[in-house]
Amino acid sequence: MYEPVSFGREEDTTQHNTIQQDRLGCWVVMAESVDLDRAIVQWLEWDKNPQTLAEVRRLNCDGDIDQLRECFGSRMRFGTAGMRSTMGPGFSRINDLTIIQTTQGLCRCLEKSFSDIKDRGVVIGFDARAHPPSGSSSKRFARLAATVLASQGIPIYLFSRITPTPLVPFTVSQLKLCAGIMVTASHNPKQDNGYKVYWSNGAQIISPHDKEIAKAIEENLEPWSESWNDKLVDNSSLIKDPYEDMKSKYLECLQKHCFNRDINKETKLKFVHTSVHGVGHEFVQAALASFNFTNLLAVPEQKDPDPEFPTVKYPNPEEGKDVLTLSFALADKEGATVILANDPDADRLAVAEKQERGEWKVFSGNELGALLGWWIFTCWKKQNKEPSSLKKTYMLSSTVSSKILQAIALKEGFHFEETLTGFKWMGNKAKELIDKGNTVLFAFEEAIGYMSTEFVLDKDGVSAAAIVAEMASYLATKNTNLTQQLKAIYEEYGYHLSKASYFICHKPEIISQIFQNLRNYNETNQYPKTCGSFAVSDIRDLTTGYDSSQPDKKAVLPTSSSSQMITFTFKNGCVATMRTSGTEPKVKYYTELCAPPGNSDFEKLKEELNDLVNALVEHFFQPDKNGLTSQPT
Known part of the structure; x- marks a missing residue:
C-alpha cells in the first residue's frame, strides 16, 4: 500500500x-x-x-x-x-x-x-x-x-x-x-x-x-x-x-439478504467458525444468528483477539489448510461439515467442506466466487420475475479472477464487468453503476474477497459467511452440498479451472528485471510468442498500456507505471497474469483454463493447465536463476 x-x-x-x-x-x-x-x-x-x-x-x-x-x-x-x-x-x-x-x-x-x-x-x-x-x-x-x-x-x-x-x-x-x-x-x-x-x-x-x-x-x-x-x-x-x-443497523440490512429462515433454523448441518485471533467472532456469530442459525461452533483457541496470532504461522486463511488445522480438528470432533474462516479484520472469507471419504476440501477464491455468484443470482431471480430487470443487473470481478461470472452472465442475460485488481476498483465501479440506477448483485476477487451486498461497497467476510451458510443449508435440503453444486455450475456454464500462487522476492530490482525481460524476450525487443510448447495469441501489459488484442494496441483498463502486470492469452484458451503485490514482497501469477459446457474430460483439462503453469514458471519466472522462493499452489 x-x-x-x-x-x-x-x-x-x-x-x-x-x-x-x-x-x-x-x-x-x-x-x-x-x-x-x-x-x-x-x-x-x-x-x-x-x-x-x-x-x-x-x-x-x-x-x-x-x-x-x-x-x-x-x-x-x-x-x-x-x-x-x-x-x-x-x-x-x-x-x-x-x-x-x-x-x-x-x-x-x-x-x-x-x-x-x-x-x-x-x-x-x-x-x-x-x-x-x-x-x-x-x-x-x-x-x-x-x-x-x-x-x-x-x-x-x-x-x-x-x-x-x-x-x-x-x-x-x-x-x-x-x-x-x-x-x-x-x-x-x-x-x-x-x-x-x-x-x-x-x-x-x-x-x-x-x-x-x-x-x-x-x-x-x-x-x-x-x-x-x-x-x-x-x-x-x-x-x-x-x-x-x-x-444493529448492519445486522438489520443483512437480514434482508436472508431467504430461507425456516430452513436455516431446522438444518442438520453444523458449522465451525474461526476468526484467526481477529475481530470476526462476535459479528459472525450475530450474523448467523440473524439468519436463524443455532449451530455455529467457534474454534476456542482462536475466537478471542490476540495480536500475537499464536496458533498460526501466518494469520491468513487464504494460505489454506495450514491455517485451518484447529478448525478441522473441532469439526471432526463435533460432526460439523462446513468451516467458515475469516482473516483477522474479517473482510475476507475462506470455506472448507468435508468430503465423503472424510478429507477436507478448501475452496479456492475462484471456486467460492462461482458458488456465491450462482447462489445470489438464483435468489435474486426468484424475487425478480420481470426479464427486463436483467438489463440493469451487474456482477463484477477483478481481471486476475475467474471469468465464471462472465460465463453465467452470458447465459442468463445480466451484465458482467471486469476491473483492475483490488476492491478499490470494484467498489468504485459498483457505486458508479448503482448511482445510474443499476443493481450490483455481487463482486469478487480470487484472494477470497466477496462483496455480497450493496450496503458495503468493499469485501465483507461477515455477510459472506452468513450467505455461504444459508447456501449450504439450502443445498442440504436437496441432498447435495457445496462441492457437488460447484461441479453442477461448471457443467452448466463451462469448466473454469484456475491455479494461482506466488514467489517471494526481497529484491525489487530482480522483480523489475523479470518483467523487463518479458518485454524484451530473449533480447528481441518483443514480448514472447510462446511459453514452452504453448503459443501466445495476445498480450496485455497494464504497466505500459499495451494490448495486442485492441485495434489501436492500447489497453482499455487503466494502467499504472508504478506496478507490474502482464496478461498472456494462449491459443488453447488459457489466460495467465503475472503481477507484483502492492503490500508484500511477492510476484504473483494467476492462470485459468476455460472449457465450454459439455466438455467432461476434467482430468485432461487439469493436466493441460498444470503443464502450462510449469512452463510459465520455467520460462518466464526462472526461479533458480532469479533466486525466487516458491510457494505451494
Missing part, C-alpha cells in the same frame, strides 16, 4: 560519515546523507512517544547506521487506499508520529474537498493489533487520528471497540460521512499495521484522491499543537461512539 521514496542521494557515501554531538550529549556517527541526518533530527524534535523516541536515541548513541538507514532512509508513501508497514520508530514505519502526519494531510485534503466537513464528519475503526515494544496498537493509532481531526473541529465517529473492516465503509454510507479510516493490516504478519481510507461514496479511495492526500501529507509533516493531546478523545463533544447503532 506504500511506495518508499528515497530521502537522500543514491550513491554510496559511507566514507563521508561525520562525528558530532546531538542535543542529548551522545557522541554519534551521524548518517552519511544530509537528508537522512535531517530526518533523524526532525524525529527527535517531533516524536512524543517514549518508546519510539528512546529507541531512536539508542540507535543514535550506538551509531547504528544500518538501523538508522532502515528507519529513516525512506518515507512511507500514501498509496493504494492508504498505507501499510511494520510498526516501529522512523518515517519508514507506522507509529504515532507517522499516523499523526498522515491524518493531518488527510484532514487538509478533506477540508478542501468538502465544505460541510464540520457538519458531516469522519468515522474511525480499528482492529486488535498491538506492538508493545513501540507502544503501538491499532486502538492507539485510531485515538491519535481522532485527536488530529477533532482538534480541527471535525466530528468523529470513533468506534469504542474493535470492529470488522466492513463496518467502516458501511458507516460512511449509512451516516453520509465525508470519509472513513480503518486502522488494520488485515492478514499481514503480526508486526505490521495499516491505515485504510474510504471516501464519501463508501468505497476505498482511488486517484486523484490518493495523490491529493499524499501531497497534503508532505505539506503537513510537523505535528500541530493539539495533535498529540489524545485526551481530546475522552473530553470532546465532537467524538461519538457509533458501535451499537451501526452493529
